[in-house]
Amino acid sequence: MKTQSLGSIRKSFAPWADPSEKPLIRFENVTKTFDGFTAVDDLSLDIYTREFFALLGASGCGKSTLLRMLAGFERPTKGRIVLDGEDLTGIPPYRRPVNMMFQSYALFPHMSVAKNIAFGLKQDGMAKSEREDRIAEVLKLVKMERFANRKPDQLSGGQQQRVALARSLAKRPKVLLLDEPLGALDKKLREETQFELTDLQYDLGMTFIMVTHDQEEAMTMADRIAVMDQGHIRQIGTPPEIYEAPSSRFVADFVGSVNIFEGKVAKKTGERVTLETPSGGVIEADNGGAAEAGSTAWYAVRPEKLIISAEPLDGPNVFSGEVWEIAYIGDMTLFHLKLDDGSILRVSMVNRARSSPLQLTWHERAWASFAPDAGLVLVR
Numbered sequence: 001m002k003t004q005s006l007g008s009i010r011k012s013f014a015p016w017a018d019p020s021e022k023p024l025i026r027f028e029n030v031t032k033t034f035d036g037f038t039a040v041d042d043l044s045l046d047i048y049t050r051e052f053f054a055l056l057g058a059s060g061c062g063k064s065t066l067l068r069m070l071a072g073f074e075r076p077t078k079g080r081i082v083l084d085g086e087d088l089t090g091i092p093p094y095r096r097p098v099n100m101m102f103q104s105y106a107l108f109p110h111m112s113v114a115k116n117i118a119f120g121l122k123q124d125g126m127a128k129s130e131r132e133d134r135i136a137e138v139l140k141l142v143k144m145e146r147f148a149n150r151k152p153d154q155l156s157g158g159q160q161q162r163v164a165l166a167r168s169l170a171k172r173p174k175v176l177l178l179d180e181p182l183g184a185l186d187k188k189l190r191e192e193t194q195f196e197l198t199d200l201q202y203d204l205g206m207t208f209i210m211v212t213h214d215q216e217e218a219m220t221m222a223d224r225i226a227v228m229d230q231g232h233i234r235q236i237g238t239p240p241e242i243y244e245a246p247s248s249r250f251v252a253d254f255v256g257s258v259n260i261f262e263g264k265v266a267k268k269t270g271e272r273v274t275l276e277t278p279s280g281g282v283i284e285a286d287n288g289g290a291a292e293a294g295s296t297a298w299y300a301v302r303p304e305k306l307i308i309s310a311e312p313l314d315g316p317n318v319f320s321g322e323v324w325e326i327a328y329i330g331d332m333t334l335f336h337l338k339l340d341d342g343s344i345l346r347v348s349m350v351n352r353a354r355s356s357p358l359q360l361t362w363h364e365r366a367w368a369s370f371a372p373d374a375g376l377v378l379v380r
Contacts, residue, residue, distance in 0.1 A: 013223055015048040024049040024207055030079035032065050039065040041231035052201050052208045054218035057228035063211045067177050071100045084174060097174040101181055105164035107152040114148040117167045138166040158189045178210040182217060194220045215255050227251050248380050252300040259345055261299040268293045273377055275299055279341040284316040286373040301375030303348040306368045308335055310360050313367040319345055320367045323360055337366055
C-alpha cells in the first residue's frame, strides 16, 4: 500500500534539478532533415529515469520525428542519441530497449488479444510458459484479463488502447514511447485514462515519453513538458512552470488561454514595472523580469486571474469594454470583452453557485481587473 499520494511523490520528483543525476536519455545536437526540410534543428535534451516526459507542440513541430529517432525508425542527420550510456547510432529498432505505442494502436485484426500481446515475445524466442505468464501479468495490469480471447473488432476504442499498452509493456522496455496515445478516445474516457496511465507509470517505475498536441493532456500527465515549435524546444519545465511562468509570448499563447498586452515600460523600480498600453490603459506589474525602462514589453495574464464587474472601476490594471461573447460551460462562464481599441479580453469566472449573482448580458459595458502579481512581463 502506498503511504504517500502520487501527487506528493510527483511534486518532490525532480532529478533534473540534481547536478549529480545522470540522464537516462540524451539528445546531443540532433538535427533531422527530409529533402531539404529541417524537422528537428540542432536539438539537445536530457530525460531522466522514471520521468513522465511530454513533447508538446502543433502538427509539424518535430515532436513525432524526435520520438521516431529514439525508437530507431528514423536516423538523425546530425548529432547522436544516447540511452543509458549507449550511443544508439546504428542499432536497429528491435534491439533498442524501447517500445512504442502508436496512435493507431496497430493491432493485428486476425489475432486475439492474447496473441497480439504474445507476438513480440514469440519473435524474441521467449518460452511458451514464460510468454503465458507475461501475457497474464500485463493483462491484469491493464484490467483486460477477461478479454484475452477477443479480437480487436470486438473491443471498444478504450479497450483497444489498453491492449496496445499491454503489448508495449510486455517486453519490459526501459522506455515506453507514446505517440498521441489518447487521441482516439472520447473526452470522459480520455480524462479517466490520463490518471490511470500516470498511476501505472509510477507503479512500473518506467520512463514514459509522450508526444501530444493536447495541452491539457500534457499538463495532467507529465512531470516535465518540452514545448516545441519548428524543430526547436521553446521551453522545458514542469506543468506549473510552463503555465504560470512561460518564457515567451509563443509559449504563453500556445499553452492554455491568455491575454497579452503590448506596451512601453514607462518606469521600473526593482521588479515593479509600469507598462503603458496603446489604448491608454496602465498596467502595474510586480514581476518585471528583464524588462527595461523605455523598452517594449508584453504582459501575459490568464483569463481566470481576472475579475469581471458590472460596476465601474478605475485605476491601473483595469480595462473596460463591451460584452461581446458569453459562453456558459457548466463549471465556469467565459466572457469576451471587446475593448475600445477593438481587441478582445478574455475573462473566465468559476460558477460557484447554481445561479450567478453577476447579471451581465451581451452588449453591456463591463470592467475587468487583475492584481499586480496576476500575470507576467515578457520581453520576447
